[in-house]
Amino acid sequence: MGVLRRFTGEKGNYSWDGVEVEAYDADGAVGGSRQVVIGKRDGAFNFGLRYYEIAPGGQTSFDRHHHDHGVYVLRGTARLMMGPAVYDIGPGDIVYIRPNEQHQFENAGEEPFGFLCAVPPRD
């Protein structure tokens, strides 16, 4: 049967029932955590959904890879480098990052920057 992940967070604390908060320690990433809210352990093999949170002053990896991303900003603001462009983004904004497109999020704000990230199947 399907899986319900109840939101257990309060303001300032995004968390879900049964979901572990992991360090997000990809190369070059600073101040981040990761929660796999839908993944293979749920039997989901066609896509995954994760929640990332980056502390003020932190950043995601300066990344370029084959899989694409769909991003929905839940909280805070960030500077997004995507290909040759730079954007300031905030809550509700949606980003599609293409396969092999260079990208990085920097949290230049004063509160955590949190986003959901949809990914295709991958190893």
Place this chain on the structure above:
Amino acid sequence: MGVLRRFTGEKGNYSWDGVEVEAYDADGAVGGSRQVVIGKRDGAFNFGLRYYEIAPGGQTSFDRHHHDHGVYVLRGTARLMMGPAVYDIGPGDIVYIRPNEQHQFENAGEEPFGFLCAVPPRD
């Protein structure tokens, strides 16, 4: 290059730059709208992301199909029928609906029920 869909909504109006609000008129659905926030027109072929909104008293289609869903509730509350189970869900809750699992959302509340839905590639 990738695509930024800026959130242009205010409280009570979820909308994004360049995204059309379509009727969601699947068989049995009542009171719904749909916005494809990431889709094939963006060059996204590995997954899609949509925003659905169901008016009070409305419902999604009583659906069962091969593709699975990842759902993130943005606003309002609903009764979710998933397989043999019934859940009351609200903002921040996350649902994974497996392939071929019967499912339906009913908005029994007094405000719109809105959710993001991730889907794998499909026709």
